[in-house]
Amino acid sequence: MLKITHLHKKYPGESLGAVVDVSFEMSGQEVLAIVGRSGSGKSTLLRMIAGLAKPDSGTIAFRGEPLKDPEEQLIAGHDKIKMVFQDFQVKPNMTVAENVRYKLLHFTGQFQQERTNELLEMCGLVSLASKMPHELSGGQQQRLSLARALADDPELLVMDEPFSNLDPIIKQDLLLELTDIVRKEGIGLILVSHDVQDALLIADRIAYLEDGKLLQMDSPKVIYRHPATLAIAQFFGRVNNVSALMNKKNTFVRAEDVHVHVEGASQALSITAMVQSCRFLGSRYLVTAQSGDTNLSLYHSHTLKTGQKIALRIDQSCVLHFS
Numbered sequence: 001m002l003k004i005t006h007l008h009k010k011y012p013g014e015s016l017g018a019v020v021d022v023s024f025e026m027s028g029q030e031v032l033a034i035v036g037r038s039g040s041g042k043s044t045l046l047r048m049i050a051g052l053a054k055p056d057s058g059t060i061a062f063r064g065e066p067l068k069d070p071e072e073q074l075i076a077g078h079d080k081i082k083m084v085f086q087d088f089q090v091k092p093n094m095t096v097a098e099n100v101r102y103k104l105l106h107f108t109g110q111f112q113q114e115r116t117n118e119l120l121e122m123c124g125l126v127s128l129a130s131k132m133p134h135e136l137s138g139g140q141q142q143r144l145s146l147a148r149a150l151a152d153d154p155e156l157l158v159m160d161e162p163f164s165n166l167d168p169i170i171k172q173d174l175l176l177e178l179t180d181i182v183r184k185e186g187i188g189l190i191l192v193s194h195d196v197q198d199a200l201l202i203a204d205r206i207a208y209l210e211d212g213k214l215l216q217m218d219s220p221k222v223i224y225r226h227p228a229t230l231a232i233a234q235f236f237g238r239v240n241n242v243s244a245l246m247n248k249k250n251t252f253v254r255a256e257d258v259h260v261h262v263e264g265a266s267q268a269l270s271i272t273a274m275v276q277s278c279r280f281l282g283s284r285y286l287v288t289a290q291s292g293d294t295n296l297s298l299y300h301s302h303t304l305k306t307g308q309k310i311a312l313r314i315d316q317s318c319v320l321h322f323s
């Protein structure tokens, strides 16, 4: 449904390019999370998909139709691709319900009423229908922005760091609600996120950008378990270099795949190490330990003492190799 081919974008004065030769395809009802470090080109790519920025070269087509040039058209992009703005582009003098209905004025009165009610219900806004936007919390305002975007009957929603100003748990709940809504509506969603947990939680596929290039695009499980590069592995969590311990060059393992030894574990590689530090993280402890010249990070359910000797097991199936 969305087809991006050899997309390039370079800002004036920039040497490398913000988006470099990005190509991918996306089906109609997919949730795609674009991730990458700060400055990797996520927002630039999203803005081009939303029709808000013009590529230097390459094409973006939706349902086989190329996007309209933002510099030549009054309404840029594609009328079925809708960006949900995080700065709440709502009408301040209208109630919540009026804000949604305002988007439906070209329909019959009955349809306006029915669709407004449906969208308020879907976005959890029924009890707030007669409130003014300034009376809403941040999360409620974001729900209103979403309801207004959905009123335009999009086939693809694009969002830049949605709900990023909210508390982590509220944000995750809203993201889950958002994916339920887009699935119910049968539409696609592309969102930019700098939070890997959010991306893993809701995305069907994750696209990892680095220096403007699309380095990997896979399901959460594949990108996490089989990252294409060490940088991608490190983006998703702490990674230990265990080349010396495993006697094999360029061998790495995630902190969560190093376990304090359990007797009888199969396929175990038992390593002795000394605890260097142990920090409380709430649900678990972050432990650093030294084994020979190798420093290891791992997580453990209980506190360990500095200087304590421990035996460690590394899941062989979780070992990562990069050339």
Ligand SMILES: Nc1ncnc2c1ncn2[C@@H]1O[C@H](COP(=O)(O)OP(=O)(O)OP(=O)(O)O)[C@@H](O)[C@H]1O
Residues within 6 Å of the ligand: 011, 012, 014, 017, 018, 036, 037, 038, 039, 040, 041, 042, 043, 044, 045, 194
């Ligand atoms: N308007 C602009 N003018 C010049 N350079 C820009 C402009 N917008 C972005 N850039 C540059 O383009 C590159 C990509 O920026 P972009 O905002 O797309 O990255 P990002 O991955 O979304 O970053 P962040 O996670 O920090 O928001 C960066 O090097 C940035 O400095």
